[in-house]
Amino acid sequence: MENLISLVNKIQRACTALGDHGEESALPTLWDSLPAIAVVGGQSSGKSSVLESIVGKDFLPRGAGIVTRRPLVLQLHKIDEGKEYAEFMHLPRKKFTDFVVNLTLVDLPGLTKVAIEGQPESIVQDIENMVRAFIEKPNCIILAISPANQDLATSDAIKISREVDPKGERTFGVLTKIDLMDKGTNAVDILEGKAYKLQFPWIGVVNRSQADINKSVDMIAARRREREYFQNSPEYSHLASRMGSEHLGKMLSKHLESVIKSRIPGLQSLVSKTIIDLEAELSRLGKPIAADAGGKLYTIMEICRAFDQNFKEHLDGVRPGGDKIYSVFDSQLPAALKRLQFDKHLSMENVRKLITEADGYQPHLIAPEQGYRRLIDSCLVSIKSPAEAAVDAVHSILKDLVHKAMSETTELKQYPTLRVEVGNAAIESLERLREESKKATLQLVDMECGYLTVEFFRKLPQDIEKGGNPTHSLFDRYNDSYLRRVGSTVLSYVNVTCASLRNSIPKSVVYCQVREAKRSLLDYFFTELGKKEVSIPTAKSPLPVANCNKMENGKSRQRMNSANNLSIRYICSRSNWLSCWMRIQQLCSVVPTLQSDWNCTGAHKKRSMLLPGRSSGE
Structure with missing residues (x-):
């Protein structure tokens, strides 16, 4: 049975090495299911001294204030022969000599x-x-340290342990500093369970004082003095057999073994289920990538082609989404043009003002041409806003289609880094196409402003000849009737131009954005990747990945310098695949030991535990 704790320690070490600390993870976790003893206590409660007494060595850091800043997992193994040593998980294979019941704290x-x-x-x-968060786990055994020279009602350890274990079913109470209590007082009521009852008996300990530590009093002498204190004390002599740090260590070891023994069937099932889940995840991730640069480059190209094909299918109607672009041209753009309030530009006051200013000191002869041009310009310039909005709307739809195509490309899910790179490259390409499309679309409006259709206005002098009198005075020409006629003529011309732009703007947007996105969405990515393939050295430093969201909303213009950053080895990395594979190997090595230990307990008969895809003969 002594190897049960060693078995759990082995699983804990495997979990630690593979990054399984019981936190939320995409991969199955075992850590939370492993029994452990957590030592809880307030500062200056004697917690460190209790731990060192159990271990029998000085090894914990000491000092004022907060010294222990994160949970420390202490795995104690009793050795029959050989030299004692300590080993730390962050320094594997390095043994610290000059170091016990089997125990994990x-x-x-x-x-x-x-x-x-x-x-x-x-x-x-x-x-x-x-x-x-640590002690509320149902598999956690709580070692609550409370100083005897303080009121138990103020004990931090008892308070927090009662919150997570109100019945005291997994809490061990340890009373420290019994020898420091005021004269005439004792802790008998607490140690006998009368003051605060727990499922397990309270244990009192006498730790080394700071003076003992300064004098380098060793643990052997400290334990001997502790035994003598309880044996010779009139208050505690009847409890001496179950007092002291040595008894505490043995009791905790025995209890931990019994808990592990009861948990083995559940651990077997969980390990088996975890292996199945990990193998399913491994299968979903696909086969490992080729080791050579050529094979990696080929894999990248094939995955990118699959993504590009999915994107094109959205635009071509094979997959949903491309129809939204048509709705921009058929509904959004016409509605935006219709909402333009040209009548504000062509009000009586504005027409009078612009025509008068256009004449300068020379009155016009037949028609106020410069006034017409200024009125038309003021109206047509307002069309730029709906035109830009159409470009931005199509850009937004194309980005959505990129995200959909990425989520539908199974291969990209296998390579998270490549997924980010491809997404950044696609968004960067769409940003460039948007700028080009916006420039071309605004040029259409500028062209309409820069050159008017003369034939439209040649009918104006003819109308004057038929019914007007060009010899009227300057003030007669600026009467309301005349100005209304000018405004009406300009409005008619602007409406004709709007109708023309309504047809030409979609053509420009499709040509500059949609067509180019279909044709060359990842061309720049491929070009830079090909350049990098010539010199494929290892990526010594992590690749800075631009934030896709920031690039999309325009708040940040940080763009990926692909020529400097691309690394085929880096973007082909699949930490999930490697993590799954390593966890499976570790768990497979644990299962036979679990079966052996479970069989030797006699709690079941010939219970077989077969790994997925393995026969009993293997």
């Missing part, structure tokens, strides 16, 4: 009540949230 930061100088105001709540 998690040292949590000490609870505090006030933020001192140099600490954020949220430190109290942050530590409490961290501790609570």
